[in-house]
Amino acid sequence: MEKPLIAAFRPLTTRLVNPITRRFVGRLPGFAIIAYVGRTSGRTYRTPMNLFRRDGDYVFALTYGPDVQWVKNVMAAGGCELEQRGRTVRLHDPRRFSDPKASLMPQPVRCFLRLIRVTEFLRLSPVPVAPVAPAGAPTDSDG
16 A cells, blocks of 8 residues: 555644644534544544545545554544534544545545545544433433
8 A cells, every 4th residue: 555645744743733723623614623542541632634524424534544543543442532613523433444536525625635645534423322301301210
């Protein structure tokens, strides 16, 4: 598998770009912050990401390749949390896949991803949230 062209910029992004963008990117459309736990450190990390929705799932282009730590951590944990525009969504069932055509991405993004040789993606599903009964409504324990 060939590495994406921008993989060489990962150290710069991790040390300089992410700390700055982490402050505001979660409030912008098309972006989010994923929060996940390190496999060995147990520490919680927060990484700014481009966000794409497809058929109710969240799809992330692995622009630095599939062997980066955040992907390994999310796969090992079976999910992560996504922070976007004041909401937190728990994601689970991570599925890594290869798609040289980037078919799940919007057309302009698809062209860019092919140009920089990104072929790997990660898809996660939101954890279903149980409906909350209105205040005063009977519950199963009433009876």
